[in-house]
Amino acid sequence: MINVYDVIVYNTFKIINMNDKDITLRVENVSKYFGDFTAVKDLSFKIRAGRVFGFLGPNGAGKTTTIRMIVGITIPDEGKVELFGEKITPEIRDRIGYLPEERGLYRKMKVHDQLRYFAALKGVSQKEADKRIDFWLDRMKLSEWKLKKTTDLSKGMSQKLQFIATMLHDPDLLILDEPFSGLDPVNVEFMKDVIAEIKSRDKTIIFSTHLMETAEKLCDDILLLNKSHKVLSGSLRQIKESYGKNVISLRCIGGEKVLNDKNLVSNIIEHSDEKEIFLADDADPQMLLRKLIESGAEITKFEMVEPSLNDIFIDNVKDK
Amino acid sequence: MMKFLAVLKREYKKVVFTWAFLITTFLMPLAASLFIVVPVFIFSIEGDTTRIAVADKSGRISERFQENLLPDKIREKAKKAAQESLNNPRVSQEEQMKRSAEQIGGKFEFVEYNAQNKSLEQIKRELNAKISQKNLDAYVIIPEDISRNDTKFEFYSRKPGDFVTNTSIENSLNEAVLSQRLADSNISEEKLEELSRNIAFNVKSISETGEEKEDSGSFWVAFIVAMLIYIVLLIYGQAIMSAIVEEKETRIAEILFSSAKPFELMLGKLVGVGLAGLTQLAIWITTLTILLSFGFVSAMLSGADITLPSITPQIIIYFFIFFFLGYFIYATIYALIGSMVTNMQEGGQFAFPPIMLLMLGLYFCFAVVRDPNSTFAFWVSILPFFAPIVMPVRIIAEVPPFWQIALAILLNLLTIFGLVWIASRVYRVGMLMYGKRASIPEVWKWIKQS
Numbered sequence: 117m118i119n120v121y122d123v124i125v126y127n128t129f130k131i132i133n134m135n136d137k138d139i140t141l142r143v144e145n146v147s148k149y150f151g152d153f154t155a156v157k158d159l160s161f162k163i164r165a166g167r168v169f170g171f172l173g174p175n176g177a178g179k180t181t182t183i184r185m186i187v188g189i190t191i192p193d194e195g196k197v198e199l200f201g202e203k204i205t206p207e208i209r210d211r212i213g214y215l216p217e218e219r220g221l222y223r224k225m226k227v228h229d230q231l232r233y234f235a236a237l238k239g240v241s242q243k244e245a246d247k248r249i250d251f252w253l254d255r256m257k258l259s260e261w262k263l264k265k266t267t268d269l270s271k272g273m274s275q276k277l278q279f280i281a282t283m284l285h286d287p288d289l290l291i292l293d294e295p296f297s298g299l300d301p302v303n304v305e306f307m308k309d310v311i312a313e314i315k316s317r318d319k320t321i322i323f324s325t326h327l328m329e330t331a332e333k334l335c336d337d338i339l340l341l342n343k344s345h346k347v348l349s350g351s352l353r354q355i356k357e358s359y360g361k362n363v364i365s366l367r368c369i370g371g372e373k374v375l376n377d378k379n380l381v382s383n384i385i386e387h388s389d390e391k392e393i394f395l396a397d398d399a400d401p402q403m404l405l406r407k408l409i410e411s412g413a414e415i416t417k418f419e420m421v422e423p424s425l426n427d428i429f430i431d432n433v434k435d436k
Numbered sequence: 437m438m439k440f441l442a443v444l445k446r447e448y449k450k451v452v453f454t455w456a457f458l459i460t461t462f463l464m465p466l467a468a469s470l471f472i473v474v475p476v477f478i479f480s481i482e483g484d485t486t487r488i489a490v491a492d493k494s495g496r497i498s499e500r501f502q503e504n505l506l507p508d509k510i511r512e513k514a515k516k517a518a519q520e521s522l523n524n525p526r527v528s529q530e531e532q533m534k535r536s537a538e539q540i541g542g543k544f545e546f547v548e549y550n551a552q553n554k555s556l557e558q559i560k561r562e563l564n565a566k567i568s569q570k571n572l573d574a575y576v577i578i579p580e581d582i583s584r585n586d587t588k589f590e591f592y593s594r595k596p597g598d599f600v601t602n603t604s605i606e607n608s609l610n611e612a613v614l615s616q617r618l619a620d621s622n623i624s625e626e627k628l629e630e631l632s633r634n635i636a637f638n639v640k641s642i643s644e645t646g647e648e649k650e651d652s653g654s655f656w657v658a659f660i661v662a663m664l665i666y667i668v669l670l671i672y673g674q675a676i677m678s679a680i681v682e683e684k685e686t687r688i689a690e691i692l693f694s695s696a697k698p699f700e701l702m703l704g705k706l707v708g709v710g711l712a713g714l715t716q717l718a719i720w721i722t723t724l725t726i727l728l729s730f731g732f733v734s735a736m737l738s739g740a741d742i743t744l745p746s747i748t749p750q751i752i753i754y755f756f757i758f759f760f761l762g763y764f765i766y767a768t769i770y771a772l773i774g775s776m777v778t779n780m781q782e783g784g785q786f787a788f789p790p791i792m793l794l795m796l797g798l799y800f801c802f803a804v805v806r807d808p809n810s811t812f813a814f815w816v817s818i819l820p821f822f823a824p825i826v827m828p829v830r831i832i833a834e835v836p837p838f839w840q841i842a843l844a845i846l847l848n849l850l851t852i853f854g855l856v857w858i859a860s861r862v863y864r865v866g867m868l869m870y871g872k873r874a875s876i877p878e879v880w881k882w883i884k885q886s
Contacts, residue, residue: 187694189868206697214694220686225450236442237695281691 139201140165140289140320141186146195148181155181157344159195163322163337168315170335170352171324172425174433177341179324180217183291186322187214199289210239213287217294217324219278221266227253228262231281238285245284252280255310272303279307283314290314291322296330308334328426338425340432347432356422362395363423364404371413380404383431390417392427439696443704444711451675451712461716465723485543486601489566489575491551491559497578497612504608505544513607544604547572560592567594576605582613583620589613655805657728658832661755662801664720665825666794669762672713673770673790677783679705680774680863689867698864702771703856710763717759754841755828761848762824766790768855775859775866776874797825808834818844820851858883 141163148156156178163169173179184190185197188204199208222230228249235245253259256276261269269277275298282290292311296304311334315321325331331338338355340348348355367390375381375393380403383394395404401420408415423431451457492498503509547566551559559577566572574593581587589609593602615625683689692701773786800822804813808830817826817836823844830836865882866874874882 184868189690189693209694212694214691216687216690216694218687218690220683220688220691222682222688223686233442233446234691234695237439237692239438278691 138165139163140199141322142198142201143182143186144196144198146182146185146192146197148178148185148190148193154344156185156192159341159346161339161346161349163320165320166315166318167336168311168321168323168334170331170338171322171341172326172328172331172338172429173341173347174326178344179341180293182341183214183216183293183322183324187212187291210285211288213282213285213290215279215282215290215292215295217297221274221277221281223267224265226263226265227258227269227277230266231277231284234281235284240285248284248286249280252283256280271298272300275299276303276307279310287319289320289322291324293324294326295323296325296327304330328424328429332425340429342433348428352425355428356425359394359428360422361420362399362401363421363427364393364395364401365417365419365421366391366393366415367417368408368413368415371408371411371415374404374407374411374413377407380407383434385427385430392421392423394423394427394431440700440704443696443701444708447679447705447708448712450679451709452715457712457716461719465720465727469723469727485545486598487545487547487571487573488605489547489549489563489572490578491549491554491563491575492578493551493580494578494582495552496616497582497609500612500615501576501578501609502546504611505546505604507543509608510604549575551577563592567592574601574605576609578609583617655833658801658805658829660724661832662798662825662829664717664724665759665762665828666798668713668717668759669766669794669824670791672709672763673766674787675712676705676709676767677770677774677787678780679709680771680867681777681780681783684775684867685779693864693867698867699860702860702863706764706767706771710760710767713763714756714759751828751831751835754831757845758824758828761845761852764852765821765824765848765855766794768852768859772855772859772862775863776879778873782873793821794825797822800826801829804830805833808836814840818847820848823848 139162143159143161146156146159147154159178159182171179171183181190185192186199188209197204200211202208222233225233231249231253232242232245235248236242240248249262250259253262256279258273258276258280261273266274266277275295279295282292295311296307299307308330311321311323323331323334332352335352337351338349339346375384375391378396380396380399381393382396385392385394393404395401405415405418408418490498490501492501549563554562556577563572563575567575573595574591577590577592579587579589591602591605596602618625618628683692769790770787773783773790777783777786797816800816803810804817804826807813813826813830814836816822817830818840827841827844831841861883862874862879866879
């Protein structure tokens with residue numbers, strides 16, 4: 117006789133497993149120290165499959181260290197990292213495509229040989245690699261450079277080549293660390309299209325950058341890291357909405373005293389002719405407007421706005 | 437394993453499929469063969485016949501002198517000289533010139549000249565005239581009294597720089613005068629030859645097992661082998677270092693480390709470059725064997741009594757074993773240095789200690805060849821770092837007991853394991869450290885940490 121309890125347990129496990137499959141990357145309580153220096157402290161987050169995940173933070177926040185732990189170059193001192201619901205093994209690593217910020221190519225090697233080598237290191241057979249190399253060189257408009265040496269390539273072309281090298285094994289998780297640095301605006305747009313195309317094939321993308329405008333356009337979810345700690349995380353939509361109620365775009369003359377009141381205003385970001393005002397937690401827009409008028413400030417613009425990711429970034433990172 | 441092979445293949449192709457490799461691999465033996473073949477070839481070109489007149493005022497030397505310069509006699513002397521130079525190679529430059537001259541000899545034609553009852557001036561005038569009319573190339577004036585100590589024999593030549601001809605003439609004249617002097621003192625030439633013959637000094641070595649063997653040419657073979665190992669270790673050690681520094685400088689390391697294990701990467705590199713070195717060495721050894729046997733065969737054909745140094749297949753196997761041990765020891769040291777430094781200049785500074793060790797090993801070889809069974813030879817031929825150069829040389833000079841060879845292999849294998857263990861740890865951390873050179877305490881920490 118089938119035990120009803122067993123069936124329930126079995127189904128529960130099935131559900132949990134399905135959830136696990138939906139999660140590409142799980143980072144749990146991860147810390148990494150270099151001697152006395154804490155690079156990453158108690159970091160936890162999850163990345164769902166098929167999403168573009170923005171990994172944001174100023175230089176030295178611990179982004180690269182975290183990525184290195186994800187791709188298995190270094191091992192966390194505390195906590196654990198799981199990919200596709202499993203512990204990291206060499207086979208699992210072959211499903212990641214990693215474009216590091218510090219990246220290079222063999223100078224004296226021909227483009228084709230070079231790509232073949234990187235594919236072989238990811239365990240792709242030469243026949244399959246050749247097919248994909250042709251596809252990607254064509255997609256990146258580099259076909260005519262196939263038999264040239266890498267030294268002959270311009271910086272932008274080398275960047276594209278490095279991108280191809282990370283794509284040759286058709287990774288399920290793509291990690292791009294500052295992928296647009298060194299590219300001209302035309303190529304940045306081109307690369308964005310390519311990334312969107314990859315996303316449409318249900319691949320998960322981790323996108324690490326300190327350029328908020330690009331992140332804002334590309335990412336579904338974000339994680340903001342500062343001084344080795346997590347500051348903010350969640351879907352970009354939710355984060356922006358939560359800030360939407362207490363950010364004011366202000367253009368006025370005078371009223372400095374009111375704006376410097378820490379009980380009212382938590383942060384001010386100056387733009388060329390207007391200010392972005394982040395309200396303090398228990399302040400509301402009406403109160404600020406009243407106080408400004410009472411102070412005799414001449415107000416020409418007072419608008420409740422949704423802040424840009426850049427403003428959120430600065431608000432969270434500044435003076436903290 | 438797949439990835440290890442991919443790394444190995446790339447490193448091997450990177451070294452072998454370059455012009456530098458092709459040139460050094462094929463031009464070196466060619467250059468070496470030129471050094472051996474060209475002089476032989478050039479010396480074998482026979483000069484023009486020298487027309488020579490003998491103004492023999494004593495009237496007793498001319499006949500013997502002319503006899504000594506007959507082609508048969510000259511050939512006989514050439515053989516003797518060739519033999520001499522093979523059996524006793526360590527001589528001065530001057531002596532070597534003389535020997536090569538003797539091996540060539542030259543051709544002579546005698547021009548009749550009667551010097552009886554003519555004054556010295558008259559002889560010179562007449563013969564100088566013949567020389568300026570191009571009827572004569574050289575002449576010798578033999579004085580009346582040949583037994584006095586201060587007697588001078590004068591030789592005049594149109595081409596005084598032709599040392600081959602000059603040597604032949606000097607030797608022949610010397611012998612002729614000597615014989616005449618002996619005859620004058622009533623000692624027959626045969627008797628003298630019998631009395632003044634050199635002893636036959638035949639070097640034979642006795643191995644530990646009491647066997648006796650010919651010992652000829654082993655010094656040279658040992659020396660060439662030591663040099664070959666030294667050069668190849670130096671070249672490929674540096675090649676490893678520059679390959680590693682390139683990956684660090686160009687920041688490829690991070691991509692590589694996200695694709696394969698650092699240990700796989702480092703080992704693939706070591707083995708790949710090592711096989712490239714082996715390819716080169718194999719080509720060199722093959723050509724060297726061909727050249728040497730060519731040299732020995734031609735020496736034997738010319739009548740020299742020599743034996744080939746006894747190179748058995750066993751010795752060749754040992755040679756390759758010790759080459760591999762040496763390669764892995766030094767290549768690993770260079771890999772270690774490469775992962776500590778940030779560019780090749782810094783690497784060059786750090787590369788001095790391993791070069792020092794290699795050079796010491798090379799110098800030890802000379803002592804070991806002289807006395808392969810000494811305590812000193814025993815120690816330097818089993819110690820790590822030196823054994824890979826010294827032991828093959830010692831084996832060629834005199835095969836030591838098997839346990840000593842086995843001990844050397846074991847000690848050096850252990851050293852390799854230790855070095856690879858250390859290097860892979862330093863490599864793993866060092867390759868991702870950009871911008872600054874690692875200090876020794878830092879490196880020590882990396883080794884302990886991981």
